[in-house]
Amino acid sequence: MSARALCSVAVAIGLAVSVAPRADAQDDVAINGTFTAFSDGQWARTNDSYHIERSVTQRWTITSTCRTFQDCTGRVSSDQGWSADLIYMSGRWKTGRTVENWEPCADGTAYPGKQAWVFWHGYPQDKNQYIGWDKTEGPSGACGFNKVLDVEMPFKLTRVS
Known part of the structure; x- marks a missing residue:
């Protein structure tokens, strides 16, 4: 086989390998460990108007698994005493x-709030x-x-361990 033919075969094999999906790609998506979760109240917004809220720092323990690189689930546990599913x-x-009792009213009653975190x-x-x-x-x-x-507040999640 000529050098040119060998080069063409090597390039073709290299291209085939480079475009093949990695078997462990889902492992790159799963997140596991302990994290500092910071909600920045300095940049809080309500109805597109900025105002200052109390910033909140929590320690989250996250466990997750992925069946594919787009199908992952897990669990978050906070040092503030709550845990929730993660998707x-x-x-x-x-x-x-x-x-509970997130929105206080003038008559002394209060309504719950639905808190959600979205991060990437x-x-x-x-x-x-x-x-x-964090909204x-x-x-x-x-x-x-x-x-x-x-x-709604900006949110940052940083790995501790």
């Missing part, structure tokens, strides 16, 4: 919980950091107002 959809991780790799080269949003919404009609109260 990976459309390139983003999502988790949430109910916060903010910097693909850094597999230890994720960015996203909490109250129910429409709470406290006699037919308008949903929502607070």
Whole structure:
């Protein structure tokens, strides 16, 4: 076989290998370990208006597994005493919980809020950091107002171990 033919075969084999999906691609998506979860209240928004809320730092323990690089589930446990399911959809991780008595009313009653976190790799080269949003919404009609109260804050998740 000529050198030119060998080169063509080598290039063809190299191309075939480079486009083949990796068997462990789903392992690159799964996240497991301990993380610092930071919700930045300095940049909180309600109805597209910025205002300051209390920033919250938590320690999350995350376990997840993936059947494919797009089909992942898991669990988040917070040092603040709650845990919730975790799911990976459309390139983003999502988790949430109910916060009792989140929206206080003038009459002394309060309504729960639905808190949700959505996060993704903010910097693909850094597999230890994720960015996203922490958003909490109250129910429409709470406290006699037919308008949903929502607070959204920037969110950062950083691996500790």
